[in-house]
Amino acid sequence: MATWQEAVWVPDLSALGGRRARQSFTYRAFIPDRLDPAALSFSAATATDIAEAESAIAVADHGQHLVAMETLARLLLRSESVASSRIEGLECSQRRLAEAAFAPEHAGETARQVLANIDAMRRAIELGAGERELTVEGIKGMHELLMREDRATGQFAGEFRSRQNWIGGRSDSPRDAAFIPPPPSTSSR
Known part of the structure; x- marks a missing residue:
């Protein structure tokens, strides 16, 4: 089940910005559900659409x-x-x-x-x-x-990432980020 993991950001004390930029804070990273290949399935209508698209591609591939x-x-x-x-x-x-x-x-x-x-x-x-x-x-x-x-x-x-990343907000920390993906330590779970 998807969850959120709390972590503490320890900033670089030489970072640019005011006192707030050099303060530690807690953030939440999203931990998605693991993919279960056995649970992945298509509806009958989608499977039909896929088969028709494959047929059309095969015809086009052998065409003039x-x-x-x-x-x-x-x-x-x-x-x-x-x-x-x-x-x-x-x-x-x-x-x-x-x-x-x-x-x-x-x-x-x-x-x-x-x-x-x-x-x-x-x-x-x-x-x-x-x-x-x-x-x-x-x-x-x-x-x-x-x-x-x-x-x-x-x-x-x-290379696989070894540091936390985020989307939006500041470039030097996940403060005010719009989204924080899983920490690298959870990527292989």
């Missing part, structure tokens, strides 16, 4: 317009990656993205991060479409591709 389908798939992948990047606050025009793909060494950090998102999404699709089992190393490889261009957190690319 395979090159057009591959082009469409690349465009959809790119569009999805750009939209996903926007959620993270990374805005990049299609022109800047194309220039970055052509000459990454001259691209801005945001464009390189969006390209990294595209590469990570491509790897995720390859892993999901393959016959191999999804492994921890496969997940770490996707994370490395995704985070390699992030100046703030790139040194953690391809």
Whole structure:
């Protein structure tokens, strides 16, 4: 059953900000239910929709317009990656993205991060479409591709987190955060 875990934040005493920024405080991190693969199921209507979609894809894959389908798939992948990047606050025009793909060494950090998102999404699709089992190393490889261009957190690319993270609020502590996920110590439970 999903719960909340209380923890004490011990701040960096050399952190910027006033006295409040250097004070300890208690926060609550969300601990979700464990996934039970045996309990995952689709309704009959959803299963029918999935079967119909698979059939349509199979027909399209064997059709005469395979090159057009591959082009469409690349465009959809790119569009999805750009939209996903926007959620993270990374805005990049299609022109800047194309220039970055052509000459990454001259691209801005945001464009390189969006390209990294595209590469990570491509790897995720390859892993999901393959016959191999999804492994921890496969997940770490996707994370490395995704985070390699992030100046703030790139040194953690391809690694499981070892520190608490949060969404919203301050950048130096979970004070005033909108959401605090499980602490790293509970990630493998």
